Amino acid sequence: MPKNAGSFLWSNSFSAVLIILFVNNNTLSAQISKADDKPWYETARVFYDWIRIGEDLDRDYARHLVQKTRDLNCNTLAFCVSVYGYALWDSEVSPKYDRIGKMDLIGELAALCKKNDLYFVPWWLGTSMGAGRVLEEHPGWIVHGPPVNGQPGREFNYICYNTPYRDLIYEEVREVLTNYDVDGIYFDQLPGSCYCPSCQEKFKNLYGRSMPVVEDEFVLAFNHGIPASRYPSSLNEFRERSIKGFCAGIRKIIEESQPGTAYVQNWIKNHHARLGVGLVDVVLPEFYQRDDLVALGMKHRITKSYFENGAIWGNVRHSVKHDARHFPVKGTQMLLMDCVANHSAPLMLDLCVMDFDATGKEQLGQTFADIEKFYDLNDGGKEVYYATLLHSLPTYMQDPVEYMKDFEGIYRLLFEAHIPFNLITEKGIQEGDLEKTRVLIVPSAAYLSEKAAEAIKSAVNQGMGLVATHMTGYKEPNGSIREKPILSDVFGYELLDIQTPFTTATLFRHPDLKVSDIDRGYFYYASTRPDHTITAEMSEDAYFSFWGNFAAIKPVADATVIGDIHLPDHARLSAGEYNRRGVFPGPAHWPLAIVRQYGKGKTAYFVPQADEIERRVYAPEYTSMLERTILWAGGPSILETPEIPPPVEIRIFHNLSKKLYTILMINHNTSPLVRGKHEGIGVIRYIVPHKNIEFTFSPGIIPADIRDFDGNSVPFKIMDNKVHINLPELDLYEGIIIKY
Ligand SMILES: [Zn+2]
Structure with a gap:
C-alpha cells in the first residue's frame, strides 16, 4: 500500500467549496446517543466463556481465563457462575461444584480481573442445562407449552422464572453481589412465564380467572409467530408483567447490594426491548447468521430503537453451537466489526474453543484492537445519517x-x-x-x-x-x-x-x-x-x-x-x-x-x-x-458510491471535538451462506475482497489526512466540491479515518 499518498487538489473555487460544505455540515450531524459520557458497557469488548468441564481446575485455570481475555484485546470477561446448578463460588445458597477443590473461582476471577484492568461479568443460565440439579429436585418447575385437550402442555428445556426458582436466583445474585466486586451480571435467557402450574396459579390470583390458552402457539416467554392481536390481552399483559417483574427484582437487588453494577439481559430483543427500559442497562439479543447477514445489523438497530438508545451487546458466535470447535476465523472477525457498525458492543462467544484450538488468536486480537481504536476515535462522536x-x-x-x-x-x-x-x-x-x-x-x-x-x-x-x-x-x-x-x-x-x-x-x-x-x-x-x-x-x-x-x-x-x-x-x-x-x-x-x-x-x-x-x-x-x-x-x-458493491455495509461516524470522520466499511460479500449441519446458523466460508474502491464523500470539510485502521494513507483528491477517496483494498472490514 502506498505510504503518504494523500494529496490535495486545490480547486479554483476553494472558498466557495468551504462555504457550501460547511452549510451542509450543520444539517447533517446526527444525534444518535443522547448522553456523551458513555458508561463502560457501551463500548465493552467482551470475551464470553464458560468452565472447562471434566477436569480438576485450580488457580492456574483462573489466571489462564484472564490471560485469554487479555490476549484477544478484550476488556471484559463474562463467565458462568455455576455449572448444572452447582456454584462456582463459596455459596451458602447452592451446593458447590466439586472439581474446583477449595478454590472460590468467582472470587478468584473478580480479584484477577480487577488487578488486570478487566471488567468482570458473571452470568446465569436458566436452561435445565444451566441448573439441571435444580430441575432434578423440582421437575414441576420446567417450562410448559399450552395445554392440549386439558392435558399439560409440552415441556421445554428451561426453568420457568415464575416458579420458586426465581427466589433461588435472587438469593444467588444477592450473595454474589454482596461478596464480590463485579462490574456487571448477565442473564442468559429469560423464561419469564409459560403454562406451568406456578404461572397458572399466578394468573388466577391476578385476574380472578383461569389463564386463557392459545393452543397453536410455540410458547416460551413471548408470543411467537402469531400476531399479538390474536392473543387475549390479559395473556399478553401477564407475560410482559412477568418479564418486567423478574427484571425489576434483579434491579432492586443490585441497588441494595452493589449499586452501579451493570445489569445485562437477553431474550428481550426487537420490540420487546422496550420492556427493559428503566430496569436493564444492557440488552444482549442473540441474533445468529442465517442465510444472509444484512438482517443482523437490522435487528440490532431495531432492538436499540425500542430500548430507547440504551446499550446493546452483539453476540458473535465463534464456537459452533456449544461445541469446542469454531467457525472460520474471518467470519468471526467481520461480524465483530459489524456489531460495532450497528451500535452494538462486540461479544465473542468462545465457550472454551480456544482451549482446544487457538487458531486465529492473533487475527481476532487484531480485530478487537481495531475496535478499541474505533471506540477511541469515536469517543463522543455520533453516527451521521441522511x-x-x-x-x-x-x-x-x-x-x-x-x-x-x-x-x-x-x-x-x-x-x-x-x-x-x-x-x-x-x-x-x-x-x-x-x-x-x-x-x-x-x-x-x-x-x-x-x-x-x-x-x-x-x-x-x-x-x-x-x-x-x-x-x-x-x-x-x-x-x-x-x-x-x-x-x-x-x-x-x-x-x-x-x-x-x-x-x-x-x-x-x-x-x-x-x-x-x-x-x-x-x-x-x-x-x-x-x-x-x-x-x-x-x-x-x-x-x-x-x-x-x-x-x-x-x-x-x-x-x-x-x-x-x-x-x-x-x-x-x-x-x-x-x-x-x-x-x-x-x-x-x-x-x-x-x-x-x-x-x-x-x-x-x-x-x-x-x-x-x-x-x-x-x-x-x-x-x-x-x-x-x-x-x-x-x-x-453526502455519500456517492457507484463503484462499491451492494453487499458492502457503510456507516459514517463524526467526532466533532476530535475533528474527524470515521467511515466503517463491512464486507458482507459472502452470500450465500451455507447452512451448516446445525439448523439455523449459516457458515461464512469466504469473504470476497474488493480492490480500488472509489467513492465521494461531501460532509462539509476539507480533509487534512485520510488513513485506514493500520495507519496507511488513503489517496484522495477534491473535485466538484467533493472529496474523492480511493481505498486500495477492502478485505473483511475497514475504518477510513478522515481528519480535517
Ligand atoms: Zn411458568
Whole structure:
C-alpha cells in the first residue's frame, strides 16, 4: 500500500467549496446517543466463556481465563457462575461444584480481573442445562407449552422464572453481589412465564380467572409467530408483567447490594426491548447468521430503537453451537466489526474453543484492537445519517411476519444503495426525533397511528422529504379500515380500491380465455414516465414487472404521476397450448407512484407491495426508481458510491471535538451462506475482497489526512466540491479515518 499518498487538489473555487460544505455540515450531524459520557458497557469488548468441564481446575485455570481475555484485546470477561446448578463460588445458597477443590473461582476471577484492568461479568443460565440439579429436585418447575385437550402442555428445556426458582436466583445474585466486586451480571435467557402450574396459579390470583390458552402457539416467554392481536390481552399483559417483574427484582437487588453494577439481559430483543427500559442497562439479543447477514445489523438497530438508545451487546458466535470447535476465523472477525457498525458492543462467544484450538488468536486480537481504536476515535462522536426508516410498532403487532418482509425489503434497499440511514419508532417520531433527517421512509405501515402521522405531516410541512409505500395509513392501530388512508392528503390521492391478483377489475373472464391456466405467481407490468427528473434517466418505454397487490388511486390535481401500472393484454392473456402462460402488458391504467410538494417538503407514494423482501428481486428497476425518489425527496446525499458493491455495509461516524470522520466499511460479500449441519446458523466460508474502491464523500470539510485502521494513507483528491477517496483494498472490514 502506498505510504503518504494523500494529496490535495486545490480547486479554483476553494472558498466557495468551504462555504457550501460547511452549510451542509450543520444539517447533517446526527444525534444518535443522547448522553456523551458513555458508561463502560457501551463500548465493552467482551470475551464470553464458560468452565472447562471434566477436569480438576485450580488457580492456574483462573489466571489462564484472564490471560485469554487479555490476549484477544478484550476488556471484559463474562463467565458462568455455576455449572448444572452447582456454584462456582463459596455459596451458602447452592451446593458447590466439586472439581474446583477449595478454590472460590468467582472470587478468584473478580480479584484477577480487577488487578488486570478487566471488567468482570458473571452470568446465569436458566436452561435445565444451566441448573439441571435444580430441575432434578423440582421437575414441576420446567417450562410448559399450552395445554392440549386439558392435558399439560409440552415441556421445554428451561426453568420457568415464575416458579420458586426465581427466589433461588435472587438469593444467588444477592450473595454474589454482596461478596464480590463485579462490574456487571448477565442473564442468559429469560423464561419469564409459560403454562406451568406456578404461572397458572399466578394468573388466577391476578385476574380472578383461569389463564386463557392459545393452543397453536410455540410458547416460551413471548408470543411467537402469531400476531399479538390474536392473543387475549390479559395473556399478553401477564407475560410482559412477568418479564418486567423478574427484571425489576434483579434491579432492586443490585441497588441494595452493589449499586452501579451493570445489569445485562437477553431474550428481550426487537420490540420487546422496550420492556427493559428503566430496569436493564444492557440488552444482549442473540441474533445468529442465517442465510444472509444484512438482517443482523437490522435487528440490532431495531432492538436499540425500542430500548430507547440504551446499550446493546452483539453476540458473535465463534464456537459452533456449544461445541469446542469454531467457525472460520474471518467470519468471526467481520461480524465483530459489524456489531460495532450497528451500535452494538462486540461479544465473542468462545465457550472454551480456544482451549482446544487457538487458531486465529492473533487475527481476532487484531480485530478487537481495531475496535478499541474505533471506540477511541469515536469517543463522543455520533453516527451521521441522511435518511430515516420508520419501524411501525402498531403494524408489527397486527401482522409481524408480513410487515417485517416489507420493512426488511426497504432496509436492504437503503443498505445496498449506501444511503446513510438510521431507524426510528413511532414513539421516537412523537418525541421529535425526526428533526435531523432529510427524508423519512415509511414502508407499508398499514396501522400507522394518528399521533405519528400528525408529527410526520408537520415535519414534511417544514421541509422533510417523505416516501411511503403500499398500505401506509390504511387502517387504525386497532385494525378497522380508515375512511381514507391517514397520510393521503399529504401525498395527494384518493384511494379507489386495493387491487389483489384476480380482482374483477384486473381480469374479466372471457369465454375464450383459459384464465385458470395462469400461473399462480401473478404479476403486473409497470413503466416509468420520462418527463420527471426522478425518472428522466431511466430507460424510456421499458416495462418491468412486479408481483403482488397494489393500491388503485386517483391523484389530486397537483400530484405528478411518475410511473404507471398496465392493464393486462387480454388478447394474449392465456396461451397455455404454447406452454406460455401469464400476463402480457396492455395500456397504462393506474398510477404506480406519485410525487408532490407539500408545504416545504417533497413527498412520494408508491402504490405496490413491490419492495417486500421476496418480491423485490424481480424488479431491480423498481428498486432503482425508489432509490432515485428517496434522493429526490431528501436532496443530494453526502455519500456517492457507484463503484462499491451492494453487499458492502457503510456507516459514517463524526467526532466533532476530535475533528474527524470515521467511515466503517463491512464486507458482507459472502452470500450465500451455507447452512451448516446445525439448523439455523449459516457458515461464512469466504469473504470476497474488493480492490480500488472509489467513492465521494461531501460532509462539509476539507480533509487534512485520510488513513485506514493500520495507519496507511488513503489517496484522495477534491473535485466538484467533493472529496474523492480511493481505498486500495477492502478485505473483511475497514475504518477510513478522515481528519480535517
Ligand atoms: Zn411458568
